[in-house]
Amino acid sequence: MKGPLILFLLLLSLTSAHAGSFSITQLKDNIYKFSNGTHHSVFAVTEEGIALTDPLSREAAIWLKQALKTRFAQPVRYVIYSHNHPAHVYGGEIFAEPGVSFIAHRWARDDLLATKADTQIPNLVFNDEMSLYLGGTQIDLRYHGPNNGKGSISINFPQQGVLHVVDWVVLGRMPYKNLPGYDIRGMINSTRDVLEMNFDILVGGHADSGDKDDVRFYLSYLEQLHAAVLEGMLEGKSLKTLQQQIRLDQFQSLKMYEAWLPLNIEGVYHDLLDQSYLHLRSE
Numbered sequence: 001m002k003g004p005l006i007l008f009l010l011l012l013s014l015t016s017a018h019a020g021s022f023s024i025t026q027l028k029d030n031i032y033k034f035s036n037g038t039h040h041s042v043f044a045v046t047e048e049g050i051a052l053t054d055p056l057s058r059e060a061a062i063w064l065k066q067a068l069k070t071r072f073a074q075p076v077r078y079v080i081y082s083h084n085h086p087a088h089v090y091g092g093e094i095f096a097e098p099g100v101s102f103i104a105h106r107w108a109r110d111d112l113l114a115t116k117a118d119t120q121i122p123n124l125v126f127n128d129e130m131s132l133y134l135g136g137t138q139i140d141l142r143y144h145g146p147n148n149g150k151g152s153i154s155i156n157f158p159q160q161g162v163l164h165v166v167d168w169v170v171l172g173r174m175p176y177k178n179l180p181g182y183d184i185r186g187m188i189n190s191t192r193d194v195l196e197m198n199f200d201i202l203v204g205g206h207a208d209s210g211d212k213d214d215v216r217f218y219l220s221y222l223e224q225l226h227a228a229v230l231e232g233m234l235e236g237k238s239l240k241t242l243q244q245q246i247r248l249d250q251f252q253s254l255k256m257y258e259a260w261l262p263l264n265i266e267g268v269y270h271d272l273l274d275q276s277y278l279h280l281r282s283e
C-alpha cells in the first residue's frame with residue numbers, strides 16, 4: 001500500500017502547489033467569495049443548488065468546480081457574468097451542463113458573441129433588472145448605465161447584505177492605471193446609484209471589500225479627480241501641467257496612489273477629449 005500512498009501524497013502536493021492562488025472565503029451565511037489572485041467573484045450555496053458569478057479563468061473554473069463538489073455537494077444552477085471582460089468571464093464552459101443557465105446583461109452577451117469570445121455564451125439576458133430566487137436566496141441583478149466594459153451589472157444578495165461589483169467600484173486601491181475603457185462620469189453615476197442600495201459589504205472584483213463609507217470615499221475620489229482635471233482643461237492647461245499640479249492627498253491611503261495618480265489624471269483627460277470633445281470648443 002506504500003506505493004499508492006506516496007503517489008497520492010505526491011499528486012496532492014502537486015495539485016495544491018498548482019492551485020496556490022485560488023481560495024474560497026465565507027462572507028455571510030451562505031454567500032462566499034472566490035478568489036483567483038487579484039480577481040474575485042462570489043457565489044451562493046442553497047439546498048436547491050449553487051449560483052455562481054464570474055468563473056475568472058478556465059484554470060480557476062476547473063479548480064472551483066472541484067472545490068464546490070467536495071465542499072458543498074450541490075449542483076451549479078446559475079452562472080452570472082458581471083460584464084464582458086475575459087479576465088472575469090472566461091472559463092464559463094467548465095460549468096456548461098444541462099440544467100445550468102448562464103445569465104448576463106444583453107450587451108455583455110452581444111459583445112461576447114460579436115468578438116467570438118472563448119467562453120460559454122449566456123442563454124438568459126436582461127436589460128434593466130432581473131431577480132433570481134434559488135432555494136430561498138434572492139439575487140438581484142441590475143444595470144446602472146455605462147461605466148466600464150459592456151453590460152456591467154451589480155449583483156446583490158439583499159438578505160445577506162452582500163453586494164458584488166466588478167471593475168467600476170474599487171475599494172482600498174486607486175482605479176486602474178490610465179483608466180482604459182472607463183467612462184468616468186458613468187462610473188460616478190453608477191457608484192451614486194449603488195449608494196442608494198441597501199448593503200453592508202461591497203465585494204469588489206479587485207482589491208478590497210468594504211462598507212458604505214468605503215464606497216463614499218471612493219466616489220469622492222472619482223468626483224474630485226474628475227473636477228480637478230476638467231477645471232484645469234477649461235483653463236487651457238496641458239496634460240503634463242495637470243499631472244504636475246493636481247494632488248488629491250486626502251486619498252493617499254489608497255494603494256498605488258503615488259504611482260497611479262498621474263495615470264488616473266491622464267485617463268480622465270483622454271475621456272474628456274473622447275467623450276466630450278473639449279478640444280473642439282472655441283476659445
Ligand SMILES: [Zn+2]
Pocket residue numbers: 085087088166167205206
Ligand atoms: Zn477587472
